[in-house]
Amino acid sequence: MSAPTDLWLVRHGHALHHETGQLQWDGVPLSEEGRAQAGRLAERFRNLKGVAALYSSPQLRAWDTARPIGAALGLEPIPCPGLREVDFGLAGGLTIAEFRERWPEAYRQWENRDDDHFRFPGGESRAEFHRRAVETMDRLVRMHASQRIVVVGHTGSLCCYLAHLFAGDAGRWHDFVVRPASVTRLEVGDGGAVFILRNDVSHLE
Numbered sequence: 001m002s003a004p005t006d007l008w009l010v011r012h013g014h015a016l017h018h019e020t021g022q023l024q025w026d027g028v029p030l031s032e033e034g035r036a037q038a039g040r041l042a043e044r045f046r047n048l049k050g051v052a053a054l055y056s057s058p059q060l061r062a063w064d065t066a067r068p069i070g071a072a073l074g075l076e077p078i079p080c081p082g083l084r085e086v087d088f089g090l091a092g093g094l095t096i097a098e099f100r101e102r103w104p105e106a107y108r109q110w111e112n113r114d115d116d117h118f119r120f121p122g123g124e125s126r127a128e129f130h131r132r133a134v135e136t137m138d139r140l141v142r143m144h145a146s147q148r149i150v151v152v153g154h155t156g157s158l159c160c161y162l163a164h165l166f167a168g169d170a171g172r173w174h175d176f177v178v179r180p181a182s183v184t185r186l187e188v189g190d191g192g193a194v195f196i197l198r199n200d201v202s203h204l205e
Helices: 016-020 032-045 060-073 096-102 104-111 126-143 155-167 170-175
Strands: 005-011 051-056 148-153 183-189 192-200
Touching (some): 005 155, 032 060, 096 104, 126 148, 148 155, 155 183
């Protein structure tokens, strides 16, 4: 049996849509607080040795979190589209109230978190998102068996993988928490996964 993959999961820093209440869109940047958090993350990772690769969602808030980490590690972040947050389609950039007003039936369907068939108008279904997030993370872990990697993503994509590993159902991602700029460390191997660190933000304190 091979050694497990040493997997470090990082959620991007605080972003502007957290302040405005908008559903995310591709170009949403880090806030001033988020940029400071990215700097703290970089300092935390500066002395981490033996990192084989750094992957990041290409969405701006994740990429701008990954770049300082990469500079500290001496690695170029590798864009990984499968780590993107759920595709909100035409609802991206709207507030929840605006989404409800524009698509009341879709909003009612969205409120039922157990409905995997729900799809944002012009976007992605829950089932498609869950499958994409899990398949992407599984592929990265297989590619780096017995190695140490860092992955920068979003609450949805990261928590889908945690729910897949620990609840057997990526659809239960709401049961898991990754705070902005948090670090979760796992060992993932043939026998399953174990937490080494969970939702750790000690570097921000």
